[in-house]
Amino acid sequence: MYVIQPSIDPLSEKNRELSPREVADILAALRVVPDKPLLVQIGPFTPGYDPIGVVNAYRLVEKHHDVRLVLAGMADDEPERVEIRDELLQAAREDPDVVVLELPADAHRQINALQRAATIVLQKSVRAGFELGPAEAMWKGKPVIGGYAGGLAQQIIPDVTGYMVHSVDGAAFRIRHLLNNPELIPRMGAAGREHVRRSLLITRHLMDFLALMIHLAQ
Numbered sequence: 001m002y003v004i005q006p007s008i009d010p011l012s013e014k015n016r017e018l019s020p021r022e023v024a025d026i027l028a029a030l031r032v033v034p035d036k037p038l039l040v041q042i043g044p045f046t047p048g049y050d051p052i053g054v055v056n057a058y059r060l061v062e063k064h065h066d067v068r069l070v071l072a073g074m075a076d077d078e079p080e081r082v083e084i085r086d087e088l089l090q091a092a093r094e095d096p097d098v099v100v101l102e103l104p105a106d107a108h109r110q111i112n113a114l115q116r117a118a119t120i121v122l123q124k125s126v127r128a129g130f131e132l133g134p135a136e137a138m139w140k141g142k143p144v145i146g147g148y149a150g151g152l153a154q155q156i157i158p159d160v161t162g163y164m165v166h167s168v169d170g171a172a173f174r175i176r177h178l179l180n181n182p183e184l185i186p187r188m189g190a191a192g193r194e195h196v197r198r199s200l201l202i203t204r205h206l207m208d209f210l211a212l213m214i215h216l217a218q
Contacts, residue, residue, distance in 0.1 A: 005154065007202045012109035015139055018116055022183050026113035032099055037067045037179060040118035042111055044178065045073045045085045048127035052084060053168045054093050055098065057124070060172035062097065065179045072114055112172040115140045119185065120178055124171055125149040134162070135200040138192030142166050143185055155200065161192035 008015055018026075027034055040059060042050040051071050058069040060218045071088060085102070094096045103110055115121060121137035123146040134155040144162035146152040156162045163174040178184055198204070 001050045005151070006132055006199075007200050007204060008132055008196070008205065010204050011143070014112050015136055016112070018109075018112055019094045020034060022109075023113045023116050026110055027117055030110060030114075032070055032101075032117070033068070035068075036097075036115050037065070037119035038070055038114075038117055039067055039120050040070045040072070040114050041121060041124065042114060042120040043123065043125070043131070045071075045081055047080065047084070048125060049073070050124045050126050051088055053126075053171070054122055054180075055088065056168045056190050057171040057175065058098065061179070063105070064176060067087060067119075067175075068097045068099065070099045070101065070114060070118075072103050072107075072111065074103060090218055091103055092094065093131070096115060098124070112140075115142060118142050119195055120145060122171065122175075123147065123152060124165070125152060132200075135196050138162075138189075139188035139196045139200075141186070143178060143188035143192065145171055154198075157191070159194060161188055161195050172197045 004076060007197045010016070026049070030046055041051065041054050045051055051073065051182055053068065054071065063065060068073060068178045088100045115137045118137070121142045121144045123131065123133050123144060125131065125147045126149050131150055131152065132212055135146050138155070138161055146156050146162065146164055148164055156164055158164050165174055
């Protein structure tokens with residue numbers, strides 16, 4: 001069996017470089033104020049992405065650090081997803097440092113800007129396929145804290161580009177660790193970008209396909 005992992009396109013609207021002015025304008029349009037460290041998770045408001053767990057981790061962190069949580073995702077009319085969205089919106093009403101954004105499926109520039117503005121990117125999935133959100137965030141030089149689900153463990157290098165966690169407490173601990181040791185944030189971010197450059201860009205994808213063609217031709 002020959003396995004070719006997915007990859008990201010660094011020139012796509014979701015991943016291309018944005019100027020500081022572009023990022024600032026997009027954040028202003030989304031009403032996200034970057035006046036304190038931003039914890040950002042992008043993904044559907046579904047049980048598999050555990051956004052409620054992310055809110056609970058934030059609540060543990062904000063007892064010790066002045067941070068803002070941004071949850072950006074999509075919800076549909078399924079009762080379970082509506083219930084999660086409503087719980088998130090209630091958390092945002094009760095705490096001005098919890099920002100919940102419902103984005104359309106084509107909000108690629110907004111996602112790009114949010115990841116670039118983030119201090120730490122979260123992907124606390126408990127069920128997922130080969131979700132490329134961690135790779136996209138690492139390409140933008142951000143440390144990623146992810147759950148043990150799907151392809152996340154194949155993207156995040158523990159203690160190098162981010163951390164893998166099993167629980168709310170684990171996520172909060174790793175967030176606090178990074179905030180308590182801010183020199184780790186750019187170091188992990190740089191390691192993550194290099195890891196993506198080597199292993200998760202479309203250029204690697206193309207080389208894998210060429211290698212497969214050569215193998216089949218022999």
